[in-house]
Amino acid sequence: MIPNEDIIKLIKDKNISPPNSIIKTESILIKSLWILAIVKDNSPVTSLSTQAISELAHKILDEDIRKNSIMKAFSRAGKKVKNMGNGFYEIMGPGREEIKKFCEDFNTKEVFKERFYDSGEQFDFYKDMKELVASAKKRIFILDSYVDEDLLNIYIEKAKIGVEIKILTNINAPKGNFIDVARMFSRKSGVKFEVRASSECHDRAIFIDKEGFVLGSSIKDTAKNKPAYLIRLNNPSRLEKGYQKIWNFSKSLI
Numbered sequence: 636m637i638p639n640e641d642i643i644k645l646i647k648d649k650n651i652s653p654p655n656s657i658i659k660t661e662s663i664l665i666k667s668l669w670i671l672a673i674v675k676d677n678s679p680v681t682s683l684s685t686q687a688i689s690e691l692a693h694k695i696l697d698e699d700i701r702k703n704s705i706m707k708a709f710s711r712a713g714k715k716v717k718n719m720g721n722g723f724y725e726i727m728g729p730g731r732e733e734i735k736k737f738c739e740d741f742n743t744k745e746v747f748k749e750r751f752y753d754s755g756e757q758f759d760f761y762k763d764m765k766e767l768v769a770s771a772k773k774r775i776f777i778l779d780s781y782v783d784e785d786l787l788n789i790y791i792e793k794a795k796i797g798v799e800i801k802i803l804t805n806i807n808a809p810k811g812n813f814i815d816v817a818r819m820f821s822r823k824s825g826v827k828f829e830v831r832a833s834s835e836c837h838d839r840a841i842f843i844d845k846e847g848f849v850l851g852s853s854i855k856d857t858a859k860n861k862p863a864y865l866i867r868l869n870n871p872s873r874l875e876k877g878y879q880k881i882w883n884f885s886k887s888l889i
Contacts, residue, residue, distance in 0.1 A: 637680055639687045643694050645678050652870065653696055656741035658845045663700055664708040666692060668715060668734050671726035682717075682725035685709075697845070749866040752858035760858045763865060765793050767843050774799040776842040778878055781805065781853040784816040790854065796825040803882050806832040817889045833885035840878065847871020 657669045670691045675681050683691075685702040692700040702722075709716050715730035752760050768775060768790050775798060779786070782804045794800060802817075814830075821828045839850040847868040850857060857863045868874065 637678075639684075639690050642674060642678060642680055642683075642687060643691055646674060646691065646695065649677055651677065651695070654738060655846070656738045658696065660737070660741070662708075662737075663704050664712055664715075665734065665737050666696060666698065666700065667705050667708060668712075668726055668730045670695070671716065671724065672731060672734060675726060682719045682723040684722045685724070686722070688724075750864065752863045752865075754858065754861055756858045760863065760865065761789065764790055764841075764854065764857075767841065767848070769793045769795070771795065771798045771843045773844050774801070774842070776801045776803075776875065776878070777854075778803045778836055778838055778840045779853050779855075780837050780839065781855065782813055783855050784812045785855050787813070787816050787820050791820070797827070799827040800829070801882065802830045803836050803878065803885060804830070804832050805836045806834045806886065814888060821889050828889065829887070830889035831882055831885035831887050833881050835881045836885070838878075840874065842871060842875050845871070847875060849874075 651673055653669065657666060660666065667688050670688050671683055674683055674691070685705045688705050689700050689702050692698045706722075709718070709724055713729070714727055715733050716724045717727050719725055750760070750763055771794055775791075775794060777786070777800075779802070782802065786802070791800060791802075817828075817830050820826065839853055841848045841850070848871075849866055849868065851864050852861065857865070
């Protein structure tokens, strides 16, 4: 029997990236089926314990899924998984079909991969941006060289209570009443909010949970007088790590 840590290392060494549908779903069954499938397809192992699934979920999906939750999900899974005894499970044909169907449905319904806006289509950008902010479950990280209070009044106020919100801007960038409004916003009950500034901040990007997007212009000016874009990154973690380094050494404003 291969130890769990060896299975985890083997899978991580193959640089398998979970599709966006698996990252975003809240379904423990779908996440667990996907883990069973990738391990079976990429290692000598055909079945996993609930402990191994839980550990892989943490290492690969950055999800804390308890063993009991996995067992409950499998107890209702029917022929999608096979109970091999001693807490071990193997994915079966119907399980693979379930993943395939789920991913296809998700891709059909997904909000967008990229958006392009003509000059004057600010309202279209507003609708997309508002939907992104409202979709955040855990965190929002915004980089924008030039921010004003509209970022808070129009967009950030759409975020769910409890979502961590970070804004990184240029050291000389906050315009108008941004700082005053940001201070008021930070005092709201249940808000986790911080604003920092750095002279190294000159880009525009948005990270929503595990997704990342880049913009061609500042949020306040997108599609105002020039064509603009909002594009989802396939692998946002690498870019975000670079911005996180700037964040760590930036000046705290709020």
